[in-house]
Amino acid sequence: MRARIGSRPAALLLHLAAFEVAAWIAFRHNIDGLFYHYDGSYMLLDALSQRHSDHNLLELWSNFGQSIGSIQFTVNVKLFPFYWPLYWAKNLLTDKVGVYLLIAAAIFTVDFVMARLLSASFGAALLAGWILGVLGTPFIPQPAYYPILWVAPQTVLVAILPAIVFALLRPIGRSRVAIDALCGACLLGLVMYLLAASPGLAVLIAPGAVPYVAAALCLSMDRAELLRKLFALTAISAIAFALRWPWYLYGLFAYTAAHLYGQDFTSPYTSAQYVSLLFQGPAFGWPGPALVIAAAVGAALSWRSDNRELRAGARTVIGVIAGLLVLRVVFALSANWILPPPIYLEIAFWPLYATFAAAAIVRGANVTAVLLPRWRMARTDVRLIPVVLLAALALTRSGPPVVSPYHLPPTRPPIVDMLANQTAMRDGARFNGRVATILPVTPDSDAWMQQFVRASQLVQATGNDHLSLGLWWYRIPTLFEYNQFTSPAVHALRKLTLENSAAPQERNVTIYSRANPRILQLLGVRYLIMPPGSPGPIGVERQTETIAAGETWGLSELAAPNLGTYAPTAVEYQGDIRAALERLATAGFDPTTTVVASDDIPGNLVPADEAALYFAGDGLRLVATSPGRTLIVVPREYSRCLELRVADSGNASLHRVDGLLTGVLFERRVDAVLRFRIGPLHHPLCRYEDYRDFDAVLTRHSAEAPRNASE
16 A cells, blocks of 8 residues: 555645645635636636537637627637536536636646656656646736736646647657557647637647757657658648648638738737746746746756756757747837737746756755755655645735636626617527627727726626626627627728727727717617717617716617618629728718629619528528518628528528628528638638738738829
């Protein structure tokens, strides 16, 4: 029995169990640090919302509840085991703790395995797991460094997948060809998993994995092993190109407002703290810089180690830190950093930091072993448990828990209650319109921060922000969206018709500061939430709500929103998307009777007798009848990723109309489901095709601008 307890697998399990107990105590104490603040609540809500989704497992989720239908943050919750507790338990607090216990266990285990692969001692590997598990998760009441896992748990993939790539690449070429094939297939599967689960993280994980791949190649025992590794990587790359995965990934990022209208956005990443943990002392204190410095010390001590793995890992760490120091200089010289901040990429190197920080601690302990021989770190695998456990629990109580003003579920004040009753998305229910919250802004400061402060004040006064989370929780569709993949077409129309200030704004948000009833109704907006002092009246007032300081907010209803009921009969042709949007913005243009088309719509159009939209899982079901050929303007953004499945024997076709919306052309009767579908194995090029359509317009206008100016 004693031998079994002292065995290494048993010691690992005991440490992991002790760590999970400490994590459970810590997470319960610091419950608001789990899915922290606005961003964290957003991710929690996003994960919970996908319970209602019926999208295919390897395809991305399109959320009709934000904007006019968009790719939703490219996080496929179904493929994240960390999120599964949200589907098992009934208590939200218990669910949150369950999510983070799985994340903490993954971090501990992967860091331990990574340390062992680099030939760290067993005790040092255990210590590395404790270090990263405690510092990287919401273990401590105040963040030890940039709290990315506090607000975006899915970024744990950045911390663990590059290490897994190293573990899979390392055996290739060292044994039978069958082992090579198995490891290569696992690497290919890992790439496909990432592209289906969270392709947005691929831009961090791919460069983050480069040092790990380089280390694995450098550790080849001979030229034959190196060639077999390179062959495996080449084969994986060839398959990826054959499946069009580079275009799939590029299309997701290229067809965004931030890419095509970069001049309209500011970067929030201006401080050195966004480069590396090394520079986060002023913002978060000593743990981040201490971790990097300890890792550098451990790597320096192992630079000339006799062990090839440890030596390669040490040189990788020094190279990474040197690269981040160079990025610090580049970052300081960049007027507007548009790429993800280096601090996100650095997440991939956390396991290396923890491994060599533990190595430095072990080396220091071994130096003092003459005085304390019984506590030699490499020989205290089980006896180390009470020491690290007590230290972890002490850190847990090192301060009061954080308090987040954003809580789920939000309250249901009168305006929200009415909207939930009238517009909530439910499978089979009729689409009854969207909600737009119009908040005025001034050009003297950042527009989003002005609106965010106003919404935060509403949260404090009523428990609901009346803008985003407070509405989305009750499945109320909004025109507002919070999304790094915001459509350039929506952004262009918003600039033309729905905002008062042309000042640059932060990425990922849509600013609506001007109530334009004609455009809002075309986009399916039925209700407006507006603060006191707004110009008006706009629509018919349906509800009011008095909050702190006597402010009375109003909810008004527009007279004729497009609920899949616009069936214009006059067609204007504009092959240019930009020209179509500009025509749409013209004050005299009536979208109820006239449509701007980009392709041929044959025949004479007649109005519909009846038309209605219904929610059908992730899609929209259109049911309509007419005496002849009819075009229905659906208030959903057009995309080449859209598919139309006709339920009866009739036929129907999709068309881009009014620059950014979807037109469904049919004769006499249609009963069809409109669904957005894209994934690494299903139509991976469609978003790239959307980008090509839009980019061609911008390129042509840019080329024509000088000629027009000279004329």
